[in-house]
Amino acid sequence: MSKVHNYSAGPCILPQEVLQQAAAAVTNFDNLDLSILEISHRSTSFVKVADSAIAMVKEMLSVPEGYSVLFLQGGASTGFLMTIYNLLTENGKAAYSDTGTWSSKAIKEAQRFGNIDIVSSSKDKNYNYIPKGFDIPSDADFYHFTSNNTIFGTQYKEFPEFDGVKVCDMSSDIFSRQINVADFDLIYAGAQKNLGPAGATLYIVKDEIFGRSGRNIPAMMDFKVHASKESMFNTPPVYSIYVAMLNLEHMLKNGGLSTYENLAQQRAKMLYSEIDSNPLFKGTAAIEDRSNMNACFALTDDSLKEQFDKMWNEANISGIKGHRSVGGYRASMYNALPLESVEVLVNVMKKLNS
């Protein structure tokens, strides 16, 4: 375990074992006497890595038949575009839920291309809750939502129901909870939270939706093109995929999704219990919608800020400064964060109150 307690919101903590393997491959990969950074993406050694990464995503999430798993580039922000290119018909409309900065950016991009129906929003309360009980028009080309809102610390505990094409940006909670992939037509996630380093984006696409929009889709935006080339239509982000593969291997070895769901719940319980019982702190998100990944909280007395900041700094805690949209603090507790790190933070909070 690293001596630093790494609460970075993303790119974020990765397991030490993975980092050791990742470093070794930079000098000598697969006993080739070459670095993984200087070999062809079409070499036998790397094709094996890419194939393994895909197979392990399928294993972790029990991806059913009829779905393609792709590793592409450009982050969720490119995912916003790919969603539209592949799913929004020329004169159609799409339904979006607006639950934070990233939902809102997805909507902004979609609005360039067509008619967007914002079927629910928590903007009225600075996105501190997840809207419930809204209708999604059945004639929408698709419905899009963001499963976890990194910046505001909210998370859907139950996913909205919709019989049509369902799209979810799971960038910040994928691999931390059980999901039924068959309930979705498209899932995408930037790698840099629970999957690996920045530079790769994971797509899980139901093959049935290929070309659904009827648009003339640019090759780089077309799921069908990428699926037909097994994510190697152009040079993939080799190293990001390699480290993601190592991390998937590590997670599977440790018990897979149930282990990480359990850990996420334990970490969240520890920290939120302290936030709720310590009079010097308050949570900023609605209790029932609190994220297991990103806990947002604030001091009840701002004059303690300097003292608290000094204390967590001295405890070797890193990355808990809140996002400017919310203020206060944000503890991002991604898959590789050990329970010990949460203990250290909770102890600092207790000490502030002693």
Next chain:
Amino acid sequence: MSKVHNYSAGPCILPQEVLQQAAAAVTNFDNLDLSILEISHRSTSFVKVADSAIAMVKEMLSVPEGYSVLFLQGGASTGFLMTIYNLLTENGKAAYSDTGTWSSKAIKEAQRFGNIDIVSSSKDKNYNYIPKGFDIPSDADFYHFTSNNTIFGTQYKEFPEFDGVKVCDMSSDIFSRQINVADFDLIYAGAQKNLGPAGATLYIVKDEIFGRSGRNIPAMMDFKVHASKESMFNTPPVYSIYVAMLNLEHMLKNGGLSTYENLAQQRAKMLYSEIDSNPLFKGTAAIEDRSNMNACFALTDDSLKEQFDKMWNEANISGIKGHRSVGGYRASMYNALPLESVEVLVNVMKKLNS
């Protein structure tokens, strides 16, 4: 120097010194006791890396005032799209030269968006030469060409003249030759040849062309958006940028562009001299258009294939199998390839003829 003589066409050889530094940062970056893979792209340490990388590109290429240097994702294939989104007006036309697989892909993408005038092509001879003496219509929104054709081993020795907006895909020869950036409005290059590992794409954009197309440009496709956020509109490919920065530092320390231009000429001279003087080999590209980066050649007697393949394999040469579009052999000689590696290949060729 690596024991393997790495002629990979890309991702390709990187300097050993760079690889050692790159590996070290995966376990402990900037004495943070954290990996470069697990820190925020907005951390002081990484922002310094990104700023340095940009400054060093400007230094290497003497980029004049009024240009933005961006590190984005998606490879040249995304560059094809960004070119169009930013430069092709709704009813305008663009001029392209077709000199190989990548030019041809750029044209295919452009044709989805508008009227494309192919002003020159070497397709008639399987792209084995660079067309000269063609006209570019003065009313074209822009003119696009590919400075070096990796697959067919041809390279513009003089760049075509055009008074309008000039765009060049320099993926495979950037940093290996002197260029006058002021002659271009847009230069782009996938990192994975002379710059760094796969996953980052370099753009050098004249600020005057921002929004030139008048289109409603998606944020991820908009140079202005990326420039205004200093390449951090969304999470950048952190590690690829870091290694590119290390490599730029290494190249500048070794004398910058003139050193690498000189080396490229020396390597090319050594290899092409052998190809031309050894009766068992022939070059496949027109002599005056031969690339200094990718030398394509074939055996004059195919029955020697098995023997030659065995010999270069035993000499620890890697990656010289030709691309399926040309056949034969391709020796990619990017910036980090030492002259010694060329000597080894030339000696194997001589030995085959002895």
